[in-house]
Amino acid sequence: MQQLFxxxxxxxMVFLMASCGTSNVINxxxxxxxxxxxLVYEKEISNINIPISIxxxxxxxxxxxxxxxxxxxxxxxxxxxxxxxxxxxSPILIxxxxxxxxxxxxxxxxxxxRYGTQVLGMNISDTRELNFNGTVTLLSDVTLNNxxxxxxxxxxxxxxxxxxxxxxxxxxxxxTFLVNPAMNYFKPSxxxxxxxAIKKSLNFQPFVLDALDKISVPTLVNQQYETWFKIVPLSLxxxxxxxxxxxxxxxxxxxxxxxxxxxTKTQKTFQKEKITLKHAPKATDQFSASLMxxxxxxxxSQIITKxxxxxxFVSGNKKVVVxxxxxxxxxxxxxxxxxxxxxxxGTVYLTGIPMFDEQKSEIYFxxxxxxxxxxxxxxxxxxxxxxxxxxxxxxxxxKYSIKTDxxxxxxxxxxxxxxxxxxxxxxxxxxxxxxxxxxxxxTNQAIVATVKTVGKINVTxxxxx
Numbered sequence: 530m531q532q533l534f535x536x537x538x539x540x541x542m543v544f545l546m547a548s549c550g551t552s553n554v555i556n557x558x559x560x561x562x563x564x565x566x567x568l569v570y571e572k573e574i575s576n577i578n579i580p581i582s583i584x585x586x587x588x589x590x591x592x593x594x595x596x597x598x599x600x601x602x603x604x605x606x607x608x609x610x611x612x613x614x615x616x617x618x619s620p621i622l623i624x625x626x627x628x629x630x631x632x633x634x635x636x637x638x639x640x641x642x643r644y645g646t647q648v649l650g651m652n653i654s655d656t657r658e659l660n661f662n663g664t665v666t667l668l669s670d671v672t673l674n675n676x677x678x679x680x681x682x683x684x685x686x687x688x689x690x691x692x693x694x695x696x697x698x699x700x701x702x703x704x705t706f707l708v709n710p711a712m713n714y715f716k717p718s719x720x721x722x723x724x725x726a727i728k729k730s731l732n733f734q735p736f737v738l739d740a741l742d743k744i745s746v747p748t749l750v751n752q753q754y755e756t757w758f759k760i761v762p763l764s765l766x767x768x769x770x771x772x773x774x775x776x777x778x779x780x781x782x783x784x785x786x787x788x789x790x791x792x793t794k795t796q797k798t799f800q801k802e803k804i805t806l807k808h809a810p811k812a813t814d815q816f817s818a819s820l821m822x823x824x825x826x827x828x829x830s831q832i833i834t835k836x837x838x839x840x841x842f843v844s845g846n847k848k849v850v851v852x853x854x855x856x857x858x859x860x861x862x863x864x865x866x867x868x869x870x871x872x873x874x875g876t877v878y879l880t881g882i883p884m885f886d887e888q889k890s891e892i893y894f895x896x897x898x899x900x901x902x903x904x905x906x907x908x909x910x911x912x913x914x915x916x917x918x919x920x921x922x923x924x925x926x927x928k929y930s931i932k933t934d935x936x937x938x939x940x941x942x943x944x945x946x947x948x949x950x951x952x953x954x955x956x957x958x959x960x961x962x963x964x965x966x967x968x969x970x971x972t973n974q975a976i977v978a979t980v981k982t983v984g985k986i987n988v989t990x991x992x993x994x
Contacts, residue, residue, distance in 0.1 A: 553910045555875035557903045560864050562857040563973055570970045570977040573819035574763065575787050579957075583678075583731075583777040583990040585630065587954065589623035591730030592632075592723070596621065600722050601715050606656075611708065612641040615715060618662060625775050630669040630680060632723060637662055640693070640708060663689040667723060671777055673770045676734035676806055678777065682723045684716045737765070738801040740951030741783075745799035750789070750937035755828070758941040761786040761799055766809035781988075782809055789938045790823035790975075816959075816986055818942075819967065822934050822978040824892075826856040829929050829976065833865075836926040844913040847872040851926075858971045863894060865927060873911045878903045879927070883976055885966045890932030892969070892976060897924050931978055935964055939982070946986060959986030 601615040618637040623630055643656045665687050669680035693708040747759040766782035830853075837851035849871035857864050865879045881894025899907065899915065907915035939961055946959035961984040970977040 553873050555869075555873050555877065555906050555910055557876060557878060557906050559866070559876070560859055560878060560880075560900060562864070563859050570821070570823075570972050570975075572786050572821060573967075573979055575783075575785050575816070575818035575820075577783040577785065577816035577818060577986060579781045579783060579816075579986050579988050581779050581781055581988045581990065585623050585625060585772075585775045585777065587990055588630070588678075588727060588731060588777070589621055592623065592726045593620050595726035595730045596722055601718050603714060606641065606643060609710065610643040613708075613712075613715065614639045615719075625772050626668065628772050630671060630772060632667040632669060632682065634665045634667065634719070634723075635662070636665060638693075638708075642708075659693055661689060661691055661693050663687060665719060667720065669723070669727075671770045671772060673767060673779060676732060676737070677728050678731040678733070678770065680724050680727050682720045684720060687712055738804065740955070741804065742799065742801045743951055744945060746797050747794050748941055749794070750941050751933060755793070756789055756934050756937055757794055758789045758938050759787075759795070759797075761788070762804060764805045764807060766807045768809050768811055780809070780811070786821070787818055787938075787942075788821040788823060789934050790821075790825075816984055818982045818984075820935075820938055820964070820980045820982060822931050822938070822980060823975050824929065824931065824934070824978070825975040826858070830854050830856050832929055833927060836928065837867075840922075840926060841871075842914075842919050842922055844916065844919060847911070847913050849873050849914065851923075854927075858973055861971060863971070863976075864900070865894065865897075867923070873907075873914055877907065877914075879923075881927075883969050883971065885969060885978065887966055890930060890935055892929045892931060892978065894924070894927055897927060929976075935980060939964060942982070946984070954990055956989045956991065957986065958989070960984050 597617055599614060599616050601613070603611075603613040606612050616637045616639075618635040621635075622633040625631065638659075638661055640659050641656055642659060666685045667682050668685050669682040672679050672681075687709075689705075692705050741762045744760050745762060747757045750756050750758045763784040763786070766784070768780040770777050770779045772778070833856070834851075834854040837854065841848050841850055849869045851867050852870050853868040855866040855868075859880075862880050862882055865881065867877050867879070869875060869877060878900045879894075879897055880900050881897035883892050884895045885892055898904070898920070904915055913919070942961055945957060946961065949957040951957070961982055964980050964982045967979040967981050970979070
């Protein structure tokens with residue numbers, strides 16, 4: 530038993546000696562990270578100009594829903610010898626006339642008329658009930674005020690299919706002289722009814738805010754890398770409404786933050802009750818958006834570690850593999866920690882400045898080199914690893930592509946621009962023309978790349994329920 534124990538002891542010593550002869554343990558100082566408290570970076574506002582078109586037929590549909598049945602009633606006979614009731618007989622027709630809304634309202638009128646003569650100093654009177662039809666033509670100027678489409682309507686004409694008249698002693702006696710003055714009381718009422726119906730039926734606030742609330746919810750665009758896309762609306766600017774081609778046209782400018790970020794889903798920060806609507810003199814259908822691509826160091830480390838998977842760095846009979854990569858920020862540069870296994874065991878530290886390869890959509894590290902303490906340690910124990918050829922190979926793997934993030938963000942934006950319908954009868958269409966990098970920011974927790982995109986967008990309201 531003693532001999533067997535002695536044999537294994539000698540074998541273990543030989544193995545340890547052999548191991549010490551082929552592998553070095555490197556001890557290097559770990560650079561401290563800059564530990565500013567929260568994730569803070571400079572955000573850029575995106576300006577998206579949205580032309581909106583509302584079909585006049587939709588305004589007619591909504592107005593007909595709001596204005597129906599009995600629309601005017603006067604039950605006082607004593608003041609003007611007439612009692613009057615007016616109904617909407619059939620659907621209102623709305624079209625364009627010289628930059629205004631032309632409204633044709635078919636009417637059904639019931640009236641009770643009192644007429645009479647004076648005989649021997651006595652007033653002799655009688656009443657007759659009449660039913661007749663006609664149309665009222667109105668013209669409306671259009672404005673947009675506090676989210677609502679508003680009109681100022683005036684009656685242009687009242688046309689009767691037959692002149693109101695009664696038969697007395699076999700003779701047809703026109704009573705237009707009684708009915709038309711009574712209709713003068715009706716005019717302000719119907720003008721106000723039309724304006725109130727349009728105002729009530731075309732309040733944009735609910736579906737605009739619902740649409741903004743919907744697009745502000747963070748959306749998972751890449752499950753593998755836990756990449757999310759979100760829009761944070763800030764304010765809306767709107768131009769004056771105008772009428773053209775049987776539609777009401779206006780331009781709305783949306784100011785917002787747009788971000789993609791990697792990691793766990795963040796909370797929705799948009800509060801629709803705080804959004805403001807401002808008036809703007811003019812706008813175009815072009816938009817310019819700044820997309821923030823937020824890449825936390827933990828996720829970048831995991832992706833770069835995958836880049837090194839299966840890679841061996843060889844110099845003669847020496848070789849190492851990178852088992853793990855960590856990144857953090859210090860003094861405006863990145864520290865990259867590589868855990869090595871092989872002919873050298875331990876952690877080496879490199880430093881570099883993040884840059885962007887626009888063609889490949891990759892973040893890489895310019896001037897990548899070992900920090901001084903690591904370089905000194907390698908020169909003593911593993912000079913071959915400090916040489917440029919190995920460092921060059923390491924550089925090739927120390928990259929992080931945001932191409933997928935950008936493509937996914939662009940794809941998500943495109944879903945909002947491809948017949949997206951946030952509400953029934955509301956359709957959003959457009960296109961993104963291109964994406965370019967603007968700048969890179971380093972925070973205590975993440976690399977933030979700002980990319981610019983331009984395109985066109987428009988909103989059509991057609992078939993509003």
